[in-house]
Amino acid sequence: MQDMELQALAEQISEQYFGRPFKHRAIFNAHLRTTGGRYMLQTHHIEINPKYFQYYGTTEVIAILKHELCHYHLHLLGKGYRHRDRDFKELLAKVGGQMHCKPLPQDEKTKRTIHFYQCVECGLVYKRKRRMDPRKYACGNCSGKIQKVEEILD
Template sequence: MTQFPFSNEALTAHVKWLSLEKFNRAFTHKASFNSRLRTTGGRFFPKDCHLDFNPKMAQLPEFDKIILHELTHYHLYIQKRGYHHQDAEFKQLLKAVGGLRYAPALTRPKWRYVCENCGSIYPRQRKIDPKKYRCGRCHGKLNLNQ
């Protein structure tokens, strides 16, 4: 059985809160986790206006920004405005609320840091400051390796 980080009810409550906080509009439909989503963070279904989210992304620090992306589709659709990725209204609103344009990669990390002392590799989704972070094994200096 897949262990979701939290229940669909808790997810929906969180989406409702983010919706009010960032869009000043109510989210009145349902959100649920869908483990069949692989590389996408979430999905909006215009047919019944519910949102699906990838449970594997729920632990990522970017998860709220993934929710904001799907809420951007949702609110524009409800208001009969341009809700597709290529629509100017979508791009503007997404930027205004600070949503993610693309879901973070789960399998291919964006950045790789290598310890110059022991060669340990640290895959990271976000850029880190090598002055602040050192190798967990030997405390050596980390270098960006693309």
């Protein structure tokens, strides 16, 4: 599924289940990790995790879109758009949405953590699959000090 098809699907579900137009953008965002989708309060855009389409197909994308469209429409209508709000729970039930999306299968790839270290002197970045104590190492390029910068999953 491409962004254009996702956009068309979001517009269709919005009309069909909410009786209101979806006038913003729905796009795939490969950087989403644990969540199936998110609604951006500032831009009103909806982002969908493409892994959910890869693993579960269109059915799960529709379920996620229903959830995000509840946030979207309630927010634009000035109603309770947060998970804890009664408005949200009622609308979600009405359109047959779900509060939580399925967990993604925990294969080796999604589970693996990569540790990032960076030289404070020259900025060279080191990627390691295992955690290491940066105090015990020096930069291979300039012998500068190394520090941990970020931890991400891929």
